[in-house]
Each structure stands twice: as structure tokens, then as C-alpha cells.
Amino acid sequence: MRLILVLILCGLPMPALADGEKPVDVAIVVSYDRSESIDRAEAHTQIQGLIYTLRHPRFHAAVASGYFGRIALSAITWSSFAKQELIMPWMQIATAQDARMAAIWLRKFRARGEMRDGEKPAAGRA
Numbered sequence: 001m002r003l004i005l006v007l008i009l010c011g012l013p014m015p016a017l018a019d020g021e022k023p024v025d026v027a028i029v030v031s032y033d034r035s036e037s038i039d040r041a042e043a044h045t046q047i048q049g050l051i052y053t054l055r056h057p058r059f060h061a062a063v064a065s066g067y068f069g070r071i072a073l074s075a076i077t078w079s080s081f082a083k084q085e086l087i088m089p090w091m092q093i094a095t096a097q098d099a100r101m102a103a104i105w106l107r108k109f110r111a112r113g114e115m116r117d118g119e120k121p122a123a124g125r126a
Helices: 002-011 040-055 057-064 096-115
Strands: 027-033 071-080 083-093
Touching: 027 040, 040 057, 040 096, 057 096, 071 096, 083 096
Parallel strands: 027 071
Antiparallel strands: 071 083
């Protein structure tokens, strides 16, 4: 009987955690296309979509409804094998405030990208 119990416990998923981190329901990496195949408007739409999601009450409710009530989220950009950029390190999101902080991080990246060619970000777009 003990052997069966040990085998069952060994088959259960065990969370891989960094020191001091809490378990999450899911870890998501969002990858944004920054290749020359998309224009500036498409690049903006990609980032804006995640910002919108992170601010939405239904997203907050979905996160809270998970077993652990939190997710981990990270974001990168890529344009080729040799060209990737980490734009948001791993963040745990458990509350609406956590999600808003992640949205702020992405908004800063978006603003930096929009200013890359000397442009200023449009007022009110955040």
C-alpha cells in the first residue's frame, strides 16, 4: 500500500519555484514579433492588446479563480534567432495591482519603442 501511495505522489506535478516564490497556476511567456514583416501599427497593437488584457476585470477574476490564484508572466520580442530582447522579466500576478504593474512595465517598453526613431508617444495612449 505504501508503494502505491509513493508512486501516486511521485506522479503528481511539483511546482518548480525560485527561493521565496509562491506556486502559480500557469507560467506564460508572451513573444512579440519585431521582424520587418510587421509595421509600427501592428507592433503597437500587439503590446496594447496585452496591456488591455492586464487591466481587464475578467482577467483579474480568471487569475483569482485558479487553484493558487496567481500566474507568472514574462514578455520578449524577437525578430530572428540572433535578435531577441527581454522586455518584461518574470512577474507573479495575483491581484489587480500586480496586473497594473505589469501593464505599466509594458507601457514603458511601448513608449521607448515609439520614441526609438525620434517620435514622441501620442498623448493619452497608455
